[in-house]
Amino acid sequence: MERSEIVSNLDTVRQRVAKAARRSGRSPSAVELLVVSKTWSAEVVSHVVESGHELLGENKLQEAELKIPDLPPSVRWHFIGRLQRNKARKALALFDAIHSVDTLRLAAHLSRIAGEMGKTSRIYLQVNLDREESKGGFSVSQLREDLPELLSMPHLYIAGLMSIPPAVEDPEKARCSFRKLREFRDSLESDAGVEIEGLSMGMSHDFEVAIEEGATIVRVGSSIFGPRIQKGLS
Ligand SMILES: *Cc1c(COP(=O)(O)O)cnc(C)c1O
Numbered sequence: 416m417e418r419s420e421i422v423s424n425l426d427t428v429r430q431r432v433a434k435a436a437r438r439s440g441r442s443p444s445a446v447e448l449l450v451v452s453k454t455w456s457a458e459v460v461s462h463v464v465e466s467g468h469e470l471l472g473e474n475k476l477q478e479a480e481l482k483i484p485d486l487p488p489s490v491r492w493h494f495i496g497r498l499q500r501n502k503a504r505k506a507l508a509l510f511d512a513i514h515s516v517d518t519l520r521l522a523a524h525l526s527r528i529a530g531e532m533g534k535t536s537r538i539y540l541q542v543n544l545d546r547e548e549s550k551g552g553f554s555v556s557q558l559r560e561d562l563p564e565l566l567s568m569p570h571l572y573i574a575g576l577m578s579i580p581p582a583v584e585d586p587e588k589a590r591c592s593f594r595k596l597r598e599f600r601d602s603l604e605s606d607a608g609v610e611i612e613g614l615s616m617g618m619s620h621d622f623e624v625a626i627e628e629g630a631t632i633v634r635v636g637s638s639i640f641g642p643r644i645q646k647g648l649s
Contacts, residue, residue: 544580
């Protein structure tokens, strides 16, 4: 895709994000746009950075390691893929936030390594609401059980919950999954007496519905860069 086309897609997505936020009675600044750059070269990705967008998402560590040095250091990177524990240190060095923390063990490991690195690991807890086998994520009951321990980890900051609902043709059909994640977040907050602000939900196909249901960060790739040739969804 041409540079001008990517820049214009970005602009359109930004406007749609802002409109959906206003429709749901929130300020557009309450919703972050994470531009998912997986599978696209640094050169392609640089078009969005040059037009002022500096929040990008990647789902593979190896790919990110090669791409990140080729883009300006002002870019903030979020990791959205499956993370193996032995890659935690690398992920913490490259990424400002990890959206896909799906076990207590991984969280404990991230907290420990972040401590060694003298930082705090900013994470989203991935929830598998529909108990899909192919996807990671805490079940609702597991997260309820693990939350007190997660909250006690010294070098972990729980930014919110994240989900990847099943792909459906009609974005309206995803609405109830998004609503379920918000309601689950609300119930965790009242059970634990803490604030869990963020909701990482919504992708190209359904981000407006996700925003209407309370998303604080949407992860959008193909609406900006066009369809991916490689399958990139993990
Ligand atoms: C690839 C990916 C996205 C972006 O998907 P698009 O449909 O291209 O917007 C969002 N979230 C996760 C976890 C992904 O892997």
